Amino acid sequence: MQQADDATAAALTAGERTVRHTTRLGGEDVSAQVQSWQLERSYATDLPAAMRAFSGSSAAQLQVQLSGTGGQSAPQLYSPWADRTTGDLARPGQSVVHEGGPGTTATLPAFRGTVRSRSAASGTDSLQVTALDGAERLRGPAVLPKPYAGFYWQRPVASATWCVSELLRQGGLYACPPPRYPDFAEGRPLTLVYATLHGGFATPYGQPEILPDPTTYTFAREGAPHELALVPKQPQVKASWFPRSRVTVPGSRMFAEVWVNNSVRYDSTSGDDGIGAGDRVIVQLELNRNGSNTGYLKLDVNFAEQWLRIASMDNSAGWTFQWTWPALVQRGVWHIGAFLDLSGGSSSVYPTVQPRLTAPDGTQLVGGAGTFTDPSALQPASELSQVTLYTDLPAECLQVTGGLAAMPTAAEFAQTWTKGVELDDVILPSTTLPRVSGSQWEVISQIAKASMSTAELDERGVFRWRNHTRFAERPAAPDLTLTSVREIASLTATEEIDACRNYCTQPYKDWTGIGAISGTTLQDDVIRVLQPGKTTTVKYLMSDEEYDISPPGTDDDTGATPGTNVRFGTSPSGGTAVKGMVDMLVRREDGYLVVRYGNRSSQTLYTVTTAGKPSFYLQTLKPGADPVDRDAIALLDDPANDPDGVASERFYGRQEYTADATDWVQDADSAAGLARAMRAAGVLPVPVIGDVDVLYDPRIQLGDAVRVVDTTGAELDTLAWVVGIRTAATAEGGVQQTLTLRGMDPGALPADSGLTPDPPSDPAPVTRATYASVTAAFPTLAALTASGLTWGEIEEGAHV
Amino acid sequence: MSETTSETSPGTAAGTTSDTATEVVVVTPVTVTVTDGTAGEEPAAAGPEETGVEWAEAVDGGAV
Structure with a gap:
C-alpha cells in the first residue's frame, strides 16, 4: 500500500467523497482539460483463474479524455495532423503522469508511463489518449548471454532473478549502477567486465570463468549495497571473469571497482556469521605473460586493519603500495575503486596506481598516485586474461573499464543513474541460460509465469518483482480493511471446484x-595482416545456438595454448611469436562473432603459425548431453x-x-x-471475491492484503490479495474503484454435518429372473430351448 | 599467491583439446575491415587539491 501523508489518510478515514487529480502530458499540466479518466491494473495469470495463487506480469493502462483549451478544440490542438507545437503534447511515446487523491489534500502517484495512442473525433471537443506504463520501455529485443561455465563447473551460473535484472538493465531500469561504457566505439573507453552479482555470475560484458561452490555463498537482499549481493559463507569466496577485450600491457589504463557492505555477514541476524574474522575484499587483474607466467595487479582492502593496498606482482614476488585512512573503520556500504595506469613503456611497464573510495557517510577517500620502481613490480608484455574477486563481504556490481584517460572524478565515480528496480530473493538457479526471443517485457512475463512470480511497474514507475514465496507467509495484519458498512458498495463471492488442485x-x-565437451571448431583460412597502429576486424558466422567464447589466448611458442587461440608472427611465413602487442576484443553481433585486433606495435604482424598457416583457431564448448x-x-x-x-x-x-x-x-x-x-x-478452493466496488482509495496497490468484512449478505470476514484495480472518473468528479480480490483463506474445512450426500451414480434397478419365474414362463426344457434366448437375456428377466 | 594458481581455470576450453573435435566448421570468415587506431589522452591523476576528499599519500608497502 502506498504511504500517504496524515491529511490524506485522515480524509480517507473520514470517507471523503470528493477527488482531485493531476495529469501531465509531456511535462505540461493538463488537469483542467481532463474530461474523464480510467486506470486499470491487473495480473495476467496462467494458473486456474480461481486458484489462490496468482502470478504473471501487470502492465497498467490509463485512458484520458482531453478537451481543448483557449478557444480551440481538442482535435485542433492534439490530433495526429495538428501543428507539432501543440500536437506533440499527446504524440505516441510522450510522457504521461497521473496522480490522484481525496478532497483537497496532496495527491498520490497513480500512473507513470507513455502515450500509446491518441484518437481525435472531428466535430467534437474530445481527444482520447491511451497510455501504458513503464513496461513500454522494455520493448527492446531480449538478449541473454550464453556462458558455458555453468555446465563446465556443474554449478549454477545465473538464476531467473539475474535474468530479470539483466533484461531490465537492457531497458534502462537499473537495480545497481549501470556499466560505464557498454557499447563499443572506436577510440572510446570500454566496459571489459560488468558483473551485477544479482543472483548469478553471468555477465553481459565479459563472461564468467571460475564459479564458486554453491555451498560457499548465497545471494541476499539484506545488507546488499544496492539490491542483491553475493554473500560469502566462508572467507575469500572466489569468482572470476574473462574480459571481453584482452587489452595489452603495456598500453592500457584500467579502472576496477566493486561495491561491498562491511556491516553485515551471512546470517548475521542469528549471531552465526559463518565467516570468521574476515573483513577483506580483493579485486585482482591477471595478466597473461609469455608461457604459463602470470602477472597480477591486486586491489586489496582490509577494513579490520584500515588499509588499502595495491600490489603489482607475479607468482613469486612483487611490490605493494599502501594507503591508510581512519575512515575505513566506518561500517556500511563502500564503493571501492582503483585506477591502474600501464600505458607507458613499449616492452614492459612500471604501473602507476591510485585508489578512490566512497565511504558509507559519503566521504570521498582518494589516495595519492604511486608508481612502482622495484623490479619485482615490473609488468612485461602481457594481456589481461581474467578478473578475479575474492571477498569476505557481501559484494555487488563489479566493473572493470578499459581506456579511461584518467582517474574518474567523484561525480564520475558515483555515476549518474536512478534506481528503479526492486527484486526479490533469488529463485530458479540455472546451469545454462535459456534461449530467449521477443521483447524484454515478454521474457520477463515468461519468467514470472514459470516461477509463479509477479512483475509490475508501480505507480511511481518503479519495477517490482515478487516471488511465489510471498504466499508462504500469511500477512500478520492487512494493509487495509474494507467493510460493507462504508467502503464496499457491492460484492460477489464465488467458489468453484476448479480452484481445487491437490x-x-x-x-x-x-x-x-x-559436463562440457568441445563444440564447433574453426581453423581460419586466411592469414590476417595487422598493420602497425591500426585495428583489424574479422567477422565469423556463428550460430546463436553456440555458447559464448572469450577473446582468444595468444600462443607464444612456449607451449600448447588450449581452446580458442591465435599466434601473432612477425612475418607471413611465421617469424617470431609476439605477445602483449595486440588488443583483442570479441563480441556477438547479428549472428556473427566479431573479433577485433588492435596492433599497438610499430611493425606489421600476421595471424600465422610457425608453419606459415593461418593461426586463428576457434573452439566453442557445449554440454555433453x-x-x-x-x-x-x-x-x-x-x-x-x-x-x-x-x-x-x-x-x-x-x-x-x-x-x-x-x-x-x-x-x-x-x-x-x-x-x-x-x-x-x-489444496482447498478459495472463494473469489470479484468486482468489489469500493470507496476510492488511491493508496491501494496490486498485491496488497486487504481484510474484507461484509455484514450485509455474505457474512464475510476474510483476508484477500488485490489482483486487479480499476479506477474510473467522470467529468462530474465521481470516481468508481473496483477491485478484483483473491482470497487467502478457504474458510473452515467442509464437514457435511447432518447431510447425507447422494451417491455419485444411481443406475436403474434390474429385476433378476428367479427359478420360479423361468419355470413359469418355460414349463419344459424344450420350450426353453425353442425360445432361442441366451442365459443373460433370461437372467435379466426381460422375457420371464 | 598460491590461491591464484591452485584452482584450475577452464581457459576458453582448457582440458577439452583432447576431446574429439569432429564437428565440421560452420563458422566462415566473411569480412575484414581496417580502421585507424587511436591513442589515448594523457591521464590527469586526481590530486590532493581535489575538494571534499580525505587524501592519503601512497606509502611504500614493501615486497609482497
Whole structure:
C-alpha cells in the first residue's frame, strides 16, 4: 500500500467523497482539460483463474479524455495532423503522469508511463489518449548471454532473478549502477567486465570463468549495497571473469571497482556469521605473460586493519603500495575503486596506481598516485586474461573499464543513474541460460509465469518483482480493511471446484552430471595482416545456438595454448611469436562473432603459425548431453500432518494440475518448491471475491492484503490479495474503484454435518429372473430351448 | 599467491583439446575491415587539491 501523508489518510478515514487529480502530458499540466479518466491494473495469470495463487506480469493502462483549451478544440490542438507545437503534447511515446487523491489534500502517484495512442473525433471537443506504463520501455529485443561455465563447473551460473535484472538493465531500469561504457566505439573507453552479482555470475560484458561452490555463498537482499549481493559463507569466496577485450600491457589504463557492505555477514541476524574474522575484499587483474607466467595487479582492502593496498606482482614476488585512512573503520556500504595506469613503456611497464573510495557517510577517500620502481613490480608484455574477486563481504556490481584517460572524478565515480528496480530473493538457479526471443517485457512475463512470480511497474514507475514465496507467509495484519458498512458498495463471492488442485506437477530440466565437451571448431583460412597502429576486424558466422567464447589466448611458442587461440608472427611465413602487442576484443553481433585486433606495435604482424598457416583457431564448448526431463510432484504424502490435504481429497477428490514445462526450472529443489507452492494455493478452493466496488482509495496497490468484512449478505470476514484495480472518473468528479480480490483463506474445512450426500451414480434397478419365474414362463426344457434366448437375456428377466 | 594458481581455470576450453573435435566448421570468415587506431589522452591523476576528499599519500608497502 502506498504511504500517504496524515491529511490524506485522515480524509480517507473520514470517507471523503470528493477527488482531485493531476495529469501531465509531456511535462505540461493538463488537469483542467481532463474530461474523464480510467486506470486499470491487473495480473495476467496462467494458473486456474480461481486458484489462490496468482502470478504473471501487470502492465497498467490509463485512458484520458482531453478537451481543448483557449478557444480551440481538442482535435485542433492534439490530433495526429495538428501543428507539432501543440500536437506533440499527446504524440505516441510522450510522457504521461497521473496522480490522484481525496478532497483537497496532496495527491498520490497513480500512473507513470507513455502515450500509446491518441484518437481525435472531428466535430467534437474530445481527444482520447491511451497510455501504458513503464513496461513500454522494455520493448527492446531480449538478449541473454550464453556462458558455458555453468555446465563446465556443474554449478549454477545465473538464476531467473539475474535474468530479470539483466533484461531490465537492457531497458534502462537499473537495480545497481549501470556499466560505464557498454557499447563499443572506436577510440572510446570500454566496459571489459560488468558483473551485477544479482543472483548469478553471468555477465553481459565479459563472461564468467571460475564459479564458486554453491555451498560457499548465497545471494541476499539484506545488507546488499544496492539490491542483491553475493554473500560469502566462508572467507575469500572466489569468482572470476574473462574480459571481453584482452587489452595489452603495456598500453592500457584500467579502472576496477566493486561495491561491498562491511556491516553485515551471512546470517548475521542469528549471531552465526559463518565467516570468521574476515573483513577483506580483493579485486585482482591477471595478466597473461609469455608461457604459463602470470602477472597480477591486486586491489586489496582490509577494513579490520584500515588499509588499502595495491600490489603489482607475479607468482613469486612483487611490490605493494599502501594507503591508510581512519575512515575505513566506518561500517556500511563502500564503493571501492582503483585506477591502474600501464600505458607507458613499449616492452614492459612500471604501473602507476591510485585508489578512490566512497565511504558509507559519503566521504570521498582518494589516495595519492604511486608508481612502482622495484623490479619485482615490473609488468612485461602481457594481456589481461581474467578478473578475479575474492571477498569476505557481501559484494555487488563489479566493473572493470578499459581506456579511461584518467582517474574518474567523484561525480564520475558515483555515476549518474536512478534506481528503479526492486527484486526479490533469488529463485530458479540455472546451469545454462535459456534461449530467449521477443521483447524484454515478454521474457520477463515468461519468467514470472514459470516461477509463479509477479512483475509490475508501480505507480511511481518503479519495477517490482515478487516471488511465489510471498504466499508462504500469511500477512500478520492487512494493509487495509474494507467493510460493507462504508467502503464496499457491492460484492460477489464465488467458489468453484476448479480452484481445487491437490496434485500438482512441475516439470523441470535436470542438468545433474552433464559436463562440457568441445563444440564447433574453426581453423581460419586466411592469414590476417595487422598493420602497425591500426585495428583489424574479422567477422565469423556463428550460430546463436553456440555458447559464448572469450577473446582468444595468444600462443607464444612456449607451449600448447588450449581452446580458442591465435599466434601473432612477425612475418607471413611465421617469424617470431609476439605477445602483449595486440588488443583483442570479441563480441556477438547479428549472428556473427566479431573479433577485433588492435596492433599497438610499430611493425606489421600476421595471424600465422610457425608453419606459415593461418593461426586463428576457434573452439566453442557445449554440454555433453541434453538435460533430462523430470517432474516434481506435490501430493498428499503425510496425512497425519496435512488435514487440509486429507479434507481436500475426501470432499473434492484428486484434482490434478500440471504447470507448463519450461527451460527456466533446472533443479529438483526449485521444481519441488514450485509444486508445493501450487498445491498449497489450490489444496482447498478459495472463494473469489470479484468486482468489489469500493470507496476510492488511491493508496491501494496490486498485491496488497486487504481484510474484507461484509455484514450485509455474505457474512464475510476474510483476508484477500488485490489482483486487479480499476479506477474510473467522470467529468462530474465521481470516481468508481473496483477491485478484483483473491482470497487467502478457504474458510473452515467442509464437514457435511447432518447431510447425507447422494451417491455419485444411481443406475436403474434390474429385476433378476428367479427359478420360479423361468419355470413359469418355460414349463419344459424344450420350450426353453425353442425360445432361442441366451442365459443373460433370461437372467435379466426381460422375457420371464 | 598460491590461491591464484591452485584452482584450475577452464581457459576458453582448457582440458577439452583432447576431446574429439569432429564437428565440421560452420563458422566462415566473411569480412575484414581496417580502421585507424587511436591513442589515448594523457591521464590527469586526481590530486590532493581535489575538494571534499580525505587524501592519503601512497606509502611504500614493501615486497609482497
